Amino acid sequence: MFFRKAGISFTRYQDERRIWRLPADRWTVAVILALLIAAPFLIDRLYIISYLLPLIIWSMAAMGLNLLMGGAGQIHLGYGAVIGIGAYASVHAMRAGVPFELAMILGGVAAAAVGVIFGAAALRVKGLYLAMATLAMQYIVDFVIVQFPAISGGSQAALAVPRVSFLGIAVEGDNAPYYVALAICTVLTLFMLNVRRTSFGRALAAVREKDYAASIIGVDPFRYKLLAFWVSSFIGGMTGAVLAVCYYRTISPDQFHLDLSIQLVAMVIVGGLGSVLGVFLGVGLILFAPIVLNQLISWGADQFGLAIPIDLRAHLPLMLYGALIMGFLLIEPLGLAKIYNNIRNYFLVWPFRHARQ
């Protein structure tokens, strides 16, 4: 109904491979980007800080994890630790006077260097065993951070982020961190959208489908698994730096525990493995569903005067939240991205049932 395809023709193959071929898709992207840019002028700062900013930063992290899980098919249960390494490495660098831009890359490199060591396990083990290996990473990194006061600043201590600027803009106040995170997230999103069109992305897909088969067609699984861990961990490390500077401002070890790792895995799976759009949908659902449910229930309880016991009132949202995730995955195991695609296809072939010629 909204999609128009008449008159779209290409004189070169590279034009035909562009990311958004339909004007309707380009418009959607442009409108969403414009809304995100205008958001600080449209909505209250509370919503920016507590909703939009986490959505953007968690999406960056989930995109990095999705490259590994959806792109290369390698599970990772220690991604929170990867982010933690990036955060600590970059904060220490910034405290030593390194500018934010460089510290962010340093954080990425540190996370990639450590991540790739554990990723090397993926060359020998698969599936559940790899899950165990990455889980081990989570605990080892947690342990190291807490036990070395030089890193954590003591077991109970928190590490404050110094004042920094990004490309000449001081990252402080409410709006600057938001715009910095939005800019970095936009660049990362474009990278993720393009990566699957490159030989690197196709090689990862080959490894994901079957590493034996990949090596038979000339894709070296050793190299590409390591590369996948490297790139994914680098993104995780950078996200750690952004998380520290734009969101937490003060970091402590408990921010990067196993629950962050599990949360990110859930975001990727609920959103849809391998989908960039799915990441944003998955992050949105996992982050906001509990809040929305909580408010709905308190509103409902007040409105209809239901005497819900206080402990049930605390647990009911969590129960519904679990049911919601299971429900979505039952309806469409390929995630929210697939649900979006189904809806899009319904309108794409409008008013017919199928694409027909």
Next chain:
Amino acid sequence: MSVQGKITGWPVNERGAPATLVAALAANAAQAGGKPGFREREYGIWREWTWVQVLDEVLALAAGFESIGLAPGHALTVVGDNRAAIYFAMLAANALRAYPSPVYPDVPVEEFRNFVRFGDPDIALAEDQEQVDKLLELRGRIGRPKTIVYDDPRGMAHYTDPGLVALTDIAARGRARLAAEPGLAADLVGRAGADDIAVLLYSSGTTGLAKGIPLRHSNITGGIANAEAGGYFRKGETLFAYLPTAWVGDFVFSLAAGVLLQAVINIPERAETALHDLREVAPTFYLAAPRAWDAMLTRIQVGMADSTPLKRRLFDWFIPRAIELERKRLKGHRPTALESAREWVGNLLIYAPLKDWLGLSRAERAFTGGEAMGEDTFLFFRALGIRLKQFYGQTETCALTAAQVEGHVRIDTVGRAMPGVEVRIDDNGEILIRSASVFHGYADNPEATAEALTPDRFLRTGDAGRLDANGDLVVLGRVSELVQTAQGERFIPTFIENRLKFSPYIRNVAVLGAGRDQLTAIVCIDYEATGHWAEQRALSYSSYAELSQKPEVIALITAEIARVNELQPEGLRIRRFVNLHKDFDADDGEITRTRKLRRKVIEQTYARLVDALYDGSRDVTFDAKITYEDGRQGTLSRNLSIREV
């Protein structure tokens, strides 16, 4: 080596416009050299030629064709589907004062000799190996064409027959000549004049052997100028060149109009992908035969029958109301606020997506012609917002005679004469036409020319017609086609047949009744649409013949005929019909290549069937003669049931 900037002069006519197609090409290259002129889809993407590149290519081909002996005044046989290279070769022939003579690519070799009778065509251009094989066989029989040029080299590597040349070789030779002879390019542009023949076409041959119809540059430029003056063409259209190259419509509406009016001429990848490619092009001018519009409507109806409940309900709610509104609007009704609102919503939900799907969302000028169009199809597309109009013309007038103008569109007229066209109705009710686009006479056939052209250069069209109060032309049918029942009711079978063919389930039909006391019909079901209908009802069938005789299918066709009968006067209702075991086929001579019925052949072939339709029997055993593709003949006995309506 490019001609860019080197050619600054070209022959012009009395209006100051380019006098020939080659001159127009040179003018385009000089005035809009960088703009795309031709686009051809190749392996999924569109290859573009700017006007300068087109002129380069055409001149190279012209120089090359001259070196292999294409002489002025001779025809170049062209056989193949729409290809940019073939259009370039046609224009190249024009530059040499020779002319292309396009032939339908599906003409079998036995009939082919009829299409090389005029203009001494010693050189032929074939699209691919299939056509080369045909031409080689033709040469074995009649010694002509001596030289066969082919466009697509696939499969040609091992041919050793003499006189086979690749079109790329011709172009290479021409380029070498152009490089060696500095004045040749300008010379080639200036050679042809307005009175030279631009193309040799053949009449459809509905009544006997096809006649050669040479159209001169003056006819074509004159006709296009008339059409432009009437607003039927604009400069800079986006055209879609998919019509059969041997039909006047393709040469005039795709090639000549494109070159004369600086359009972008888009050529589909293959005939089979034309519908898909149409959507990628979204032309601003679109011409299709009524049959093609019917087929489009059938595709929509089949698709909607299969759609999801919500979409189908929306379609079923909006479309009948839109058609009703369009019917009233054509009678001069102005839509009320409610109707306008409904149309706006309908456009958003249904019409615009359908137009987009068809690829006609930009088709400001959409035309149909060649035969009468079913009112339902006509109203359907107009209701979608495609301003479909009928035009009227014949090969002899470059198909540019009359066309409807917005505001005076009526289903029963074909519009008013274009500017510069004089229309007269003679005492027998025959339509006579005089215009710059009217040809100068049939090829080598003075008797036919004398019959067709009056001394004061009016063309006798052979169509019966009248002018209505607004000056719009109403075409009743062929003067020769008007027939009477035994009761003296006058009717034109084609008119009723077209109404029946609006049904998606009926692909072809022959209405009989001349000199009889009632009308009957021989129906050929539409295999695809009826097959789909049967599949949905779990009716199994293994062949066209079996499907056509299923009682359910016969009942379906009965209902369709009854629906049309309601619109017919009492004496002209179809009383009995039979479903034929096969579709009418041009290879069996039952229809022409342009898919017009050959009634005599049908009445002869199915004489037993016709008798049975009138003697009241319930069924008939019919021995069908079958010609296999390799030419062998066989007989099949079929039991066909006859049904009363």
